[in-house]
Amino acid sequence: MRNDTRPLLSVRNLRTSFFQDEGTTKAVDGASFDVFPGKTLGIVGESGCGKSVTAQSILRIVDRPGRIVDGEIVLTRADGSEIDLVKLKANSREIRSVRGGDIGLIFQEPMTSFSPVHTVGEQIIEAVLLHSEVGKKEARLRGIEALRSVGIPKPERRIDEYSFELSGGLRQRAMIAVALSCNPRLLIADEPTTALDVTTQAQILDLLRKIQQERGMAIMLITHNLGVVAEMADDVVVMYLGKVVEQGKVDDIFHDPKHPYTKALLQSIPSIDSTPRLKLPTISGSIPHPFNRPKGCPFHPRCVSAIAGRCDVEEPPLQAVGEGRKASCFLYP
Amino acid sequence: MVAYVVRRLLLAVLTVWAISVLSFMIIHLPPGDYVTSYIASMSASGSAVSEGEANALREQLGLDKPITVQYAKWMGLMLQGNFGMAMEWGRPVSDVIGDRLTLTMVISVAAIIFTWALALPIGIYSAVYPYSFADYVFTFVGFIGLAIPGFLLALVVMYVGFAYFGANVGGLFSPDFAEAPWSLAKIWDLTKHLPIPAVVLGVSGTAQLIRIMRSNLLDELRKPYVMTARARGLSEYRVIMRYPVRVALNPFVSTIGYLLPYVVSGSIIVSLVLSLPTVGPLLLKALIAQDMFLAGTIVLLLGVMTVIGTFISDLLLMWVDPRIRLGRQ
Ligand SMILES: Nc1ncnc2c1ncn2[C@@H]1O[C@H](COP(=O)(O)OP(=O)(O)OP(=O)(O)O)[C@@H](O)[C@H]1O
Numbered sequence A: 001m002r003n004d005t006r007p008l009l010s011v012r013n014l015r016t017s018f019f020q021d022e023g024t025t026k027a028v029d030g031a032s033f034d035v036f037p038g039k040t041l042g043i044v045g046e047s048g049c050g051k052s053v054t055a056q057s058i059l060r061i062v063d064r065p066g067r068i069v070d071g072e073i074v075l076t077r078a079d080g081s082e083i084d085l086v087k088l089k090a091n092s093r094e095i096r097s098v099r100g101g102d103i104g105l106i107f108q109e110p111m112t113s114f115s116p117v118h119t120v121g122e123q124i125i126e127a128v129l130l131h132s133e134v135g136k137k138e139a140r141l142r143g144i145e146a147l148r149s150v151g152i153p154k155p156e157r158r159i160d161e162y163s164f165e166l167s168g169g170l171r172q173r174a175m176i177a178v179a180l181s182c183n184p185r186l187l188i189a190d191e192p193t194t195a196l197d198v199t200t201q202a203q204i205l206d207l208l209r210k211i212q213q214e215r216g217m218a219i220m221l222i223t224h225n226l227g228v229v230a231e232m233a234d235d236v237v238v239m240y241l242g243k244v245v246e247q248g249k250v251d252d253i254f255h256d257p258k259h260p261y262t263k264a265l266l267q268s269i270p271s272i273d274s275t276p277r278l279k280l281p282t283i284s285g286s287i288p289h290p291f292n293r294p295k296g297c298p299f300h301p302r303c304v305s306a307i308a309g310r311c312d313v314e315e316p317p318l319q320a321v322g323e324g325r326k327a328s329c330f331l332y333p
Numbered sequence B: 001m002v003a004y005v006v007r008r009l010l011l012a013v014l015t016v017w018a019i020s021v022l023s024f025m026i027i028h029l030p031p032g033d034y035v036t037s038y039i040a041s042m043s044a045s046g047s048a049v050s051e052g053e054a055n056a057l058r059e060q061l062g063l064d065k066p067i068t069v070q071y072a073k074w075m076g077l078m079l080q081g082n083f084g085m086a087m088e089w090g091r092p093v094s095d096v097i098g099d100r101l102t103l104t105m106v107i108s109v110a111a112i113i114f115t116w117a118l119a120l121p122i123g124i125y126s127a128v129y130p131y132s133f134a135d136y137v138f139t140f141v142g143f144i145g146l147a148i149p150g151f152l153l154a155l156v157v158m159y160v161g162f163a164y165f166g167a168n169v170g171g172l173f174s175p176d177f178a179e180a181p182w183s184l185a186k187i188w189d190l191t192k193h194l195p196i197p198a199v200v201l202g203v204s205g206t207a208q209l210i211r212i213m214r215s216n217l218l219d220e221l222r223k224p225y226v227m228t229a230r231a232r233g234l235s236e237y238r239v240i241m242r243y244p245v246r247v248a249l250n251p252f253v254s255t256i257g258y259l260l261p262y263v264v265s266g267s268i269i270v271s272l273v274l275s276l277p278t279v280g281p282l283l284l285k286a287l288i289a290q291d292m293f294l295a296g297t298i299v300l301l302l303g304v305m306t307v308i309g310t311f312i313s314d315l316l317l318m319w320v321d322p323r324i325r326l327g328r329q
């Protein structure tokens, strides 16, 4: 394990469930991972595996009927003190100073992430006023600066526009500006480029990298695009059905995946050397409905190397499978 | 934007004209005319009207002319600000309607204020705590309020007021003030009489509004911008009041337009039961007597109120919703 630095954020055994009449969805089911200062952690997994709910749990903004049932989320604050975010009340002053202050959040949908009846400026200025001791005038100047720093042209004018007046790319930049306006030490980006075209995607990723270098901020990058992870991340966490099935450095994961699910994921992306017109391998079966998750290893019904009588009975723990990496699979002792 | 306003204005004028034609036609739909119903009511009270007298009356009122001519004459008078004579009353229509129109407005506005003041907070609460105990209680009470006809509620309120409090809850004035000229004391008397009719008239609207606010807000609360507002560190109260509630209120602005005429025409029976001196009962009587000047004027007034209200709503909506103001593509 790396013990060169203390993690900025340490998630331990996080469980978040949605309690509905139809049943309980264990959206996050015992996830553990660390985010280190100045580094980028990529979180990958299929749709519905609990990536967004993990992000929402960290900020304690999970929507009803969802609730954190167990686990710890330890944040190291700027002064070196540690707080467990799970222990805070959901509307307490402390957690509110973490939201937007220590941790900024960007969402997948730049279209609907801004209020349709407030200007971009109103929403940035509000954040600045909330987290720093400045007046309205100064807050506005900082808002304009924030917009400028994410490459929005004519920020003095754009600040008074509504989000629907901006193009998709500018809107996502504005979203990043709001998230960064109070200098967070961790930026959680939940699929920040999914809704954008490929060129704009690349620009936004470049922007995130540039900002990270300038400010030494940590990024938790949630995506199901493995290409984005390969390009951006230092460390990778692979999630399946609310669990972390593998984690490690980006090179290790991409060149020597251990967990069968990670292997399958990597095989399903086209590469420059793959034979043209050959059908890409897909992962057989589909994600089980969250109400009836399989017994044993959650991946065993779709796993090509499942060991009958073992994988469908016991649940493999997440354990070290080499230098600085872990996987939860019985193939590795 | 100016072009938009001008277009709306032109459309409004056209609509008012169409309403005038329609209301004139509807009033003429029932068989017979004012004279027939006059004869019927006279013979009911024992005195007969001769053929000659009837024809003279028809001629005097212009009822013997073709319907198009009657309409033209009526419109001609209207445009000069003369609404004609209320036949049954033998007084100018404007005289008969006068005070009643003001009182109708006062009651309607009071009912609307009551409705909003009660419904919006309850709707917000129900959406923020859906399926909570209080939400169920509000839903239950709300549906009962929706299901009880206004006149029945009026009767119950009157009975309870009379039987248990010895209060005469009908009317808008105490007997001393009913015929008195306007004074501060009379206004105060009116204010004291206002709550009951306002509540009776507002109950079903309140129940409706709670449902609408609840579902509007539930939709808005699910939108990502609410979560981003939370992620910025705002307190829960500010998140909800400043963002989703603000957006959920927009549709209400567009209903302000027809609230007034809706309450006025919905209040006829309640006004009869509570013996309120409003235009509602007047319209009913005028329709029964086939008094086309009086009925026509009231129907036209309601129409004009709707058109003006809608126009104002459109302007307001443009003001509160930048998506409409800036013509989102
Ligand atoms: N508000 C909610 N109410 C009920 N269930 C929810 C809610 N939000 C999420 N879930 C459930 O939690 C599980 C995880 O959802 P989550 O949004 O975290 O997936 P994700 O990994 O972010 O997927 P995607 O890639 O599609 O964004 C899903 O099964 C989803 O149905």
Ligand SMILES: [Mg+2]
Pocket: A051, A052, A053, A190, A191
């Ligand atoms: Mg998601």
